[in-house]
Amino acid sequence: MPSILIIDDEKAIRNVLKEILANEGFTVEEAVDGEEGWKKFGAGSYDVVLCDIKMPKLDGIEFLQRVTESDAETPVIMISGHGNIETAVDAVKKGAFDYISKPPDLNRLLITIRNAMDKTSLVKETKVLKRKVSKVQEIIGESEGIRKVKETIEKVAPTDARVLVTGENGSGKELVARWLHEKSNRAAAPLIEVNCAAIPAELIESELFGHEKGSFTSAIKQRIGKFEQASGGTLFLDEIGDMSLSAQAKVLRALQEGKITRVGGDKEISVDVRVVAATNKDLLEEVNQKNFRLDLYHRLGVILIHVPPLNARRDDIPLLVEKFLADIAAEYGQARKTIDKKAMDALQKHNWTGNIRELRNVVERLIILSGKEITAADVDAYVMLR
Secondary structure, three states: EEEEEOOOOOOOHHHHHHHHHHOOOOEEEEEEHHHHHHHHHOOOOHHHHHHHOOOOOHHHHHHHHHHHOOOOOEEEEEEEOOOOOHHHHHHOOOOEEEEEEEEOHHHHHHHHHHHHHHHHHHHHHHHHHHHHHHHOOOOOOOOHHHHHHHHHHHHHHOOOOOOOEOOOOOOOOOHHHHHHHOOOOOOOOOOEEEEEEOHHHHHHHHHHEEOOOOOOOOOOOOOEEHHHHOOEEEEEEEEEHOOOOHHHHHHHHHHHHHEEEEOOOOOOOOOOOOOEEEEEEOOOHHHOOOOOOHHHHHHHEEEEEEOHHHHHHHHHHHHHHHHHHHHHHHOOOOOEEEEOOOHHHHHOOOOOOOOHHHHHHHHHHHHOOOOEEEEEEHHHHHHOOO
Protein backbone atom coordinates (compact mmCIF):
# COMPACT_ATOMS: atom_id res chain seq x y z
CA MET A 1 0.00 0.00 0.00
CA PRO A 2 1.52 3.39 -1.00
CA SER A 3 2.58 5.57 1.93
CA ILE A 4 2.45 9.35 2.18
CA LEU A 5 4.03 11.72 4.71
CA ILE A 6 2.09 14.92 5.38
CA ILE A 7 4.12 17.77 6.90
CA ASP A 8 1.97 20.73 7.95
CA ASP A 9 1.66 22.82 11.10
CA GLU A 10 -2.11 23.22 10.64
CA LYS A 11 -3.92 20.33 12.30
CA ALA A 12 -7.12 20.92 10.34
CA ILE A 13 -5.28 20.63 7.01
CA ARG A 14 -3.52 17.47 8.15
CA ASN A 15 -6.82 15.90 9.21
CA VAL A 16 -8.54 16.75 5.91
CA LEU A 17 -5.65 15.42 3.82
CA LYS A 18 -5.32 12.29 5.92
CA GLU A 19 -9.02 11.48 5.63
CA ILE A 20 -9.03 12.00 1.86
CA LEU A 21 -5.92 9.93 1.26
CA ALA A 22 -6.86 7.14 3.66
CA ASN A 23 -10.17 6.76 1.81
CA GLU A 24 -8.15 6.40 -1.42
CA GLY A 25 -6.16 3.51 0.05
CA PHE A 26 -2.96 5.30 1.10
CA THR A 27 -1.09 4.78 4.35
CA VAL A 28 -0.62 8.22 5.90
CA GLU A 29 1.79 9.56 8.51
CA GLU A 30 1.86 13.11 9.87
CA ALA A 31 4.46 15.59 11.10
CA VAL A 32 3.63 18.91 12.78
CA ASP A 33 6.67 20.81 11.50
CA GLY A 34 9.68 20.52 9.23
CA GLU A 35 12.04 19.16 11.90
CA GLU A 36 9.70 16.32 12.83
CA GLY A 37 9.07 15.72 9.14
CA TRP A 38 12.79 15.42 8.42
CA LYS A 39 13.25 12.91 11.27
CA LYS A 40 10.37 10.77 10.00
CA PHE A 41 11.60 11.04 6.42
CA GLY A 42 15.05 9.78 7.43
CA ALA A 43 13.70 6.91 9.49
CA GLY A 44 10.96 5.74 7.13
CA SER A 45 10.22 5.04 3.49
CA TYR A 46 7.53 7.06 1.70
CA ASP A 47 6.20 7.10 -1.83
CA VAL A 48 5.26 10.81 -1.71
CA VAL A 49 5.70 13.73 0.69
CA LEU A 50 3.14 16.56 0.97
CA CYS A 51 4.90 19.52 2.58
CA ASP A 52 3.65 22.94 3.64
CA ILE A 53 5.94 25.88 2.86
CA LYS A 54 5.42 28.18 5.85
CA MET A 55 6.21 26.22 9.04
CA PRO A 56 8.08 26.78 12.31
CA LYS A 57 11.55 25.31 13.08
CA LEU A 58 12.20 24.15 9.50
CA ASP A 59 10.17 25.54 6.63
CA GLY A 60 9.13 23.62 3.55
CA ILE A 61 11.79 25.01 1.22
CA GLU A 62 14.55 24.09 3.68
CA PHE A 63 13.06 20.61 4.02
CA LEU A 64 12.98 20.30 0.22
CA GLN A 65 16.64 21.33 -0.03
CA ARG A 66 17.62 18.66 2.50
CA VAL A 67 15.77 16.00 0.52
CA THR A 68 17.45 17.13 -2.70
CA GLU A 69 20.92 17.14 -1.11
CA SER A 70 20.39 13.63 0.26
CA ASP A 71 19.86 12.30 -3.30
CA ALA A 72 16.56 10.70 -2.25
CA GLU A 73 14.15 10.17 -5.14
CA THR A 74 10.95 10.52 -3.11
CA PRO A 75 8.81 13.19 -4.84
CA VAL A 76 7.88 16.22 -2.68
CA ILE A 77 4.67 18.10 -3.46
CA MET A 78 4.57 21.57 -1.89
CA ILE A 79 1.30 22.94 -0.49
CA SER A 80 0.64 26.46 0.78
CA GLY A 81 -2.13 28.92 1.48
CA HIS A 82 0.18 31.91 1.01
CA GLY A 83 1.50 31.09 -2.40
CA ASN A 84 1.62 32.76 -5.76
CA ILE A 85 3.05 31.85 -9.14
CA GLU A 86 6.57 32.96 -8.12
CA THR A 87 6.47 30.73 -5.04
CA ALA A 88 5.36 27.78 -7.15
CA VAL A 89 8.09 28.32 -9.74
CA ASP A 90 10.74 28.70 -7.02
CA ALA A 91 9.65 25.45 -5.33
CA VAL A 92 9.76 23.48 -8.61
CA LYS A 93 13.19 24.93 -9.46
CA LYS A 94 14.49 23.69 -6.12
CA GLY A 95 13.31 20.16 -6.77
CA ALA A 96 9.62 19.96 -5.88
CA PHE A 97 7.54 17.67 -8.08
CA ASP A 98 4.65 20.12 -8.09
CA TYR A 99 2.93 22.90 -6.15
CA ILE A 100 -0.69 22.92 -4.92
CA SER A 101 -2.50 25.84 -3.30
CA LYS A 102 -4.65 25.52 -0.17
CA PRO A 103 -7.35 24.49 0.09
CA PRO A 104 -6.35 21.72 -2.32
CA ASP A 105 -8.66 20.61 -5.09
CA LEU A 106 -9.34 16.91 -4.44
CA ASN A 107 -9.07 15.75 -8.04
CA ARG A 108 -5.91 17.75 -8.74
CA LEU A 109 -4.31 16.49 -5.52
CA LEU A 110 -4.94 12.83 -6.35
CA ILE A 111 -3.82 13.20 -9.97
CA THR A 112 -0.61 14.95 -8.87
CA ILE A 113 0.13 12.20 -6.33
CA ARG A 114 -0.45 9.47 -8.94
CA ASN A 115 1.77 11.28 -11.45
CA ALA A 116 4.51 11.65 -8.85
CA MET A 117 4.40 7.91 -8.07
CA ASP A 118 4.42 7.04 -11.78
CA LYS A 119 7.50 9.21 -12.31
CA THR A 120 9.31 7.52 -9.42
CA SER A 121 8.53 4.09 -10.90
CA LEU A 122 9.86 5.15 -14.30
CA VAL A 123 13.07 6.52 -12.74
CA LYS A 124 13.66 3.23 -10.90
CA GLU A 125 12.98 1.16 -14.02
CA THR A 126 15.34 3.34 -16.04
CA LYS A 127 18.12 2.87 -13.47
CA VAL A 128 17.64 -0.89 -13.54
CA LEU A 129 17.88 -0.91 -17.35
CA LYS A 130 20.96 1.33 -17.29
CA ARG A 131 22.67 -1.01 -14.84
CA LYS A 132 21.93 -3.95 -17.13
CA VAL A 133 23.62 -2.30 -20.11
CA SER A 134 26.29 -0.41 -18.18
CA LYS A 135 29.99 -1.08 -18.33
CA VAL A 136 31.71 -3.53 -16.02
CA GLN A 137 31.75 -2.64 -12.32
CA GLU A 138 35.01 -1.40 -10.88
CA ILE A 139 37.23 -3.79 -8.93
CA ILE A 140 37.17 -2.15 -5.49
CA GLY A 141 40.20 -2.42 -3.21
CA GLU A 142 43.69 -1.16 -2.48
CA SER A 143 45.11 -4.19 -0.68
CA GLU A 144 48.26 -5.84 -1.97
CA GLY A 145 46.34 -8.86 -3.29
CA ILE A 146 43.86 -6.74 -5.25
CA ARG A 147 46.58 -4.46 -6.62
CA LYS A 148 48.34 -7.56 -7.93
CA VAL A 149 45.12 -8.76 -9.58
CA LYS A 150 44.58 -5.37 -11.25
CA GLU A 151 48.20 -5.18 -12.46
CA THR A 152 47.98 -8.68 -13.95
CA ILE A 153 44.74 -7.80 -15.76
CA GLU A 154 46.38 -4.71 -17.29
CA LYS A 155 49.31 -6.78 -18.58
CA VAL A 156 47.40 -9.85 -19.75
CA ALA A 157 44.11 -8.44 -21.10
CA PRO A 158 45.50 -7.07 -24.41
CA THR A 159 46.91 -10.50 -25.29
CA ASP A 160 45.05 -13.65 -26.32
CA ALA A 161 46.64 -15.73 -23.55
CA ARG A 162 44.28 -18.10 -21.78
CA VAL A 163 43.69 -17.27 -18.12
CA LEU A 164 42.70 -19.47 -15.19
CA VAL A 165 41.12 -17.48 -12.36
CA THR A 166 41.01 -19.15 -8.95
CA GLY A 167 39.42 -18.12 -5.67
CA GLU A 168 36.66 -18.87 -3.20
CA ASN A 169 32.98 -18.57 -4.06
CA GLY A 170 31.85 -14.95 -4.04
CA SER A 171 35.37 -13.51 -4.20
CA GLY A 172 34.93 -11.83 -7.59
CA LYS A 173 36.27 -14.28 -10.20
CA GLU A 174 33.54 -13.38 -12.69
CA LEU A 175 34.39 -9.68 -12.37
CA VAL A 176 38.03 -10.44 -13.17
CA ALA A 177 36.92 -12.34 -16.28
CA ARG A 178 34.75 -9.41 -17.37
CA TRP A 179 37.64 -6.97 -17.01
CA LEU A 180 39.95 -9.29 -18.98
CA HIS A 181 37.42 -9.12 -21.80
CA GLU A 182 36.69 -5.39 -21.40
CA LYS A 183 40.37 -4.43 -21.69
CA SER A 184 41.12 -6.87 -24.50
CA ASN A 185 41.21 -6.34 -28.25
CA ARG A 186 38.04 -8.46 -28.34
CA ALA A 187 35.93 -6.07 -26.25
CA ALA A 188 33.66 -5.21 -29.20
CA ALA A 189 32.83 -8.92 -29.66
CA PRO A 190 30.68 -10.93 -27.22
CA LEU A 191 31.66 -12.28 -23.80
CA ILE A 192 29.81 -15.59 -23.48
CA GLU A 193 29.51 -17.13 -20.03
CA VAL A 194 28.96 -20.79 -19.17
CA ASN A 195 28.46 -22.02 -15.61
CA CYS A 196 29.78 -25.56 -15.90
CA ALA A 197 28.41 -26.50 -12.46
CA ALA A 198 24.85 -25.53 -13.38
CA ILE A 199 24.59 -27.69 -16.52
CA PRO A 200 23.97 -31.46 -16.23
CA ALA A 201 26.88 -33.59 -17.46
CA GLU A 202 24.79 -35.08 -20.27
CA LEU A 203 23.99 -31.58 -21.64
CA ILE A 204 27.32 -29.77 -21.24
CA GLU A 205 28.67 -30.89 -24.64
CA SER A 206 25.54 -29.68 -26.42
CA GLU A 207 25.76 -26.38 -24.51
CA LEU A 208 29.41 -25.82 -25.44
CA PHE A 209 29.56 -27.20 -28.98
CA GLY A 210 25.94 -27.13 -30.12
CA HIS A 211 24.06 -30.00 -31.75
CA GLU A 212 22.44 -30.95 -35.03
CA LYS A 213 18.73 -31.56 -35.42
CA GLY A 214 17.82 -35.14 -34.49
CA SER A 215 21.15 -35.88 -32.77
CA PHE A 216 19.22 -36.97 -29.66
CA THR A 217 15.58 -37.27 -28.60
CA SER A 218 14.93 -33.65 -27.64
CA ALA A 219 17.08 -32.14 -30.41
CA ILE A 220 14.16 -30.85 -32.48
CA LYS A 221 16.27 -28.21 -34.22
CA GLN A 222 19.91 -27.24 -34.75
CA ARG A 223 21.57 -25.44 -31.85
CA ILE A 224 24.61 -23.15 -31.98
CA GLY A 225 26.93 -23.80 -29.03
CA LYS A 226 28.76 -21.33 -26.80
CA PHE A 227 32.09 -21.77 -28.62
CA GLU A 228 30.51 -20.60 -31.88
CA GLN A 229 28.59 -17.80 -30.16
CA ALA A 230 31.84 -16.52 -28.62
CA SER A 231 33.86 -16.67 -31.84
CA GLY A 232 35.81 -13.44 -32.16
CA GLY A 233 35.27 -12.74 -28.47
CA THR A 234 35.79 -14.38 -25.09
CA LEU A 235 34.35 -17.60 -23.64
CA PHE A 236 34.18 -17.61 -19.84
CA LEU A 237 34.02 -21.13 -18.42
CA ASP A 238 32.99 -20.65 -14.81
CA GLU A 239 33.43 -23.52 -12.32
CA ILE A 240 35.51 -25.45 -14.85
CA GLY A 241 36.43 -27.94 -12.12
CA ASP A 242 32.90 -29.36 -12.29
CA MET A 243 33.06 -30.23 -15.99
CA SER A 244 32.78 -33.92 -16.94
CA LEU A 245 35.88 -35.73 -18.21
CA SER A 246 34.30 -36.38 -21.61
CA ALA A 247 33.54 -32.69 -22.07
CA GLN A 248 37.07 -31.82 -20.90
CA ALA A 249 38.50 -33.95 -23.71
CA LYS A 250 36.48 -32.04 -26.31
CA VAL A 251 37.38 -28.68 -24.81
CA LEU A 252 41.04 -29.67 -24.95
CA ARG A 253 40.70 -30.52 -28.65
CA ALA A 254 38.95 -27.23 -29.34
CA LEU A 255 41.76 -25.32 -27.63
CA GLN A 256 44.47 -27.27 -29.45
CA GLU A 257 42.98 -27.09 -32.95
CA GLY A 258 40.66 -24.08 -32.83
CA LYS A 259 37.89 -26.28 -34.21
CA ILE A 260 34.72 -27.84 -32.80
CA THR A 261 32.17 -30.38 -34.01
CA ARG A 262 28.51 -30.14 -33.03
CA VAL A 263 26.95 -33.11 -31.24
CA GLY A 264 25.53 -35.42 -33.90
CA GLY A 265 27.50 -33.71 -36.67
CA ASP A 266 30.70 -34.52 -38.55
CA LYS A 267 31.59 -31.08 -39.93
CA GLU A 268 34.52 -29.28 -38.30
CA ILE A 269 33.81 -25.63 -37.53
CA SER A 270 36.67 -23.18 -36.97
CA VAL A 271 36.28 -20.91 -33.93
CA ASP A 272 38.40 -17.96 -32.84
CA VAL A 273 37.86 -17.84 -29.09
CA ARG A 274 39.84 -16.62 -26.12
CA VAL A 275 39.05 -18.83 -23.12
CA VAL A 276 39.03 -17.56 -19.55
CA ALA A 277 38.24 -20.24 -16.98
CA ALA A 278 37.49 -19.99 -13.27
CA THR A 279 37.21 -22.40 -10.38
CA ASN A 280 36.94 -22.50 -6.61
CA LYS A 281 38.63 -25.90 -6.57
CA ASP A 282 42.30 -26.91 -6.35
CA LEU A 283 42.60 -28.26 -9.90
CA LEU A 284 45.94 -29.97 -9.25
CA GLU A 285 44.29 -31.89 -6.41
CA GLU A 286 41.44 -32.71 -8.81
CA VAL A 287 44.07 -34.03 -11.23
CA ASN A 288 45.43 -36.27 -8.47
CA GLN A 289 41.90 -37.50 -7.80
CA LYS A 290 41.46 -38.32 -11.53
CA ASN A 291 38.66 -35.74 -11.82
CA PHE A 292 40.48 -33.29 -14.07
CA ARG A 293 42.84 -33.66 -17.01
CA LEU A 294 46.38 -32.44 -16.43
CA ASP A 295 46.83 -31.54 -20.10
CA LEU A 296 43.70 -29.37 -19.99
CA TYR A 297 44.93 -27.70 -16.80
CA HIS A 298 48.14 -26.68 -18.58
CA ARG A 299 46.19 -25.48 -21.63
CA LEU A 300 43.91 -23.30 -19.52
CA GLY A 301 46.49 -22.02 -17.06
CA VAL A 302 48.81 -20.04 -19.30
CA ILE A 303 48.23 -17.16 -16.89
CA LEU A 304 47.08 -17.80 -13.32
CA ILE A 305 45.19 -15.13 -11.39
CA HIS A 306 44.23 -15.81 -7.78
CA VAL A 307 41.52 -13.61 -6.28
CA PRO A 308 42.13 -13.34 -2.51
CA PRO A 309 39.26 -14.05 -0.11
CA LEU A 310 37.73 -11.11 1.74
CA ASN A 311 39.16 -12.34 5.06
CA ALA A 312 42.64 -11.81 3.55
CA ARG A 313 41.89 -8.21 2.52
CA ARG A 314 39.99 -6.74 5.46
CA ASP A 315 41.41 -3.25 4.81
CA ASP A 316 39.28 -3.16 1.65
CA ILE A 317 36.02 -3.68 3.56
CA PRO A 318 35.36 0.06 4.27
CA LEU A 319 35.77 0.87 0.56
CA LEU A 320 33.43 -1.95 -0.41
CA VAL A 321 30.84 -1.02 2.21
CA GLU A 322 30.75 2.63 1.10
CA LYS A 323 30.37 1.51 -2.52
CA PHE A 324 27.50 -0.82 -1.65
CA LEU A 325 25.80 1.85 0.50
CA ALA A 326 25.77 4.19 -2.49
CA ASP A 327 24.75 1.57 -5.07
CA ILE A 328 21.92 0.06 -3.03
CA ALA A 329 20.55 3.47 -2.02
CA ALA A 330 20.43 4.36 -5.72
CA GLU A 331 18.66 1.08 -6.53
CA TYR A 332 16.02 1.72 -3.88
CA GLY A 333 15.70 5.43 -4.66
CA GLN A 334 16.43 6.30 -1.04
CA ALA A 335 18.79 8.64 0.77
CA ARG A 336 22.20 7.07 1.31
CA LYS A 337 22.64 5.79 4.85
CA THR A 338 25.78 6.33 6.91
CA ILE A 339 27.65 3.83 9.05
CA ASP A 340 29.46 4.63 12.29
CA LYS A 341 33.04 3.61 13.04
CA LYS A 342 32.18 0.88 15.55
CA ALA A 343 29.84 -0.73 13.04
CA MET A 344 32.54 -0.64 10.37
CA ASP A 345 35.06 -2.13 12.81
CA ALA A 346 32.61 -4.95 13.54
CA LEU A 347 32.21 -5.67 9.84
CA GLN A 348 35.98 -5.78 9.40
CA LYS A 349 36.26 -8.38 12.18
CA HIS A 350 33.47 -10.59 10.83
CA ASN A 351 34.32 -13.99 9.28
CA TRP A 352 33.30 -13.55 5.62
CA THR A 353 32.86 -17.12 4.40
CA GLY A 354 30.76 -15.85 1.48
CA ASN A 355 33.26 -13.12 0.55
CA ILE A 356 32.16 -10.06 -1.48
CA ARG A 357 28.77 -11.57 -2.31
CA GLU A 358 28.02 -12.07 1.39
CA LEU A 359 29.22 -8.56 2.28
CA ARG A 360 26.91 -6.96 -0.28
CA ASN A 361 23.96 -8.98 0.98
CA VAL A 362 24.75 -7.93 4.54
CA VAL A 363 24.95 -4.24 3.60
CA GLU A 364 21.60 -4.52 1.84
CA ARG A 365 20.12 -6.16 4.94
CA LEU A 366 21.48 -3.39 7.16
CA ILE A 367 20.08 -0.70 4.86
CA ILE A 368 16.63 -2.29 5.03
CA LEU A 369 16.52 -3.02 8.76
CA SER A 370 18.57 -0.20 10.30
CA GLY A 371 17.75 3.44 10.99
CA LYS A 372 19.25 6.46 9.27
CA GLU A 373 22.73 5.53 10.57
CA ILE A 374 23.96 1.94 10.77
CA THR A 375 25.36 1.24 14.24
CA ALA A 376 27.36 -1.51 15.92
CA ALA A 377 24.11 -2.63 17.59
CA ASP A 378 22.60 -3.10 14.10
CA VAL A 379 25.58 -5.18 13.00
CA ASP A 380 25.27 -7.29 16.16
CA ALA A 381 21.53 -7.79 15.59
CA TYR A 382 21.43 -8.36 11.86
CA VAL A 383 24.87 -9.71 10.88
CA MET A 384 26.25 -11.81 13.71
CA LEU A 385 23.63 -14.47 13.16
CA ARG A 386 25.83 -17.49 13.71
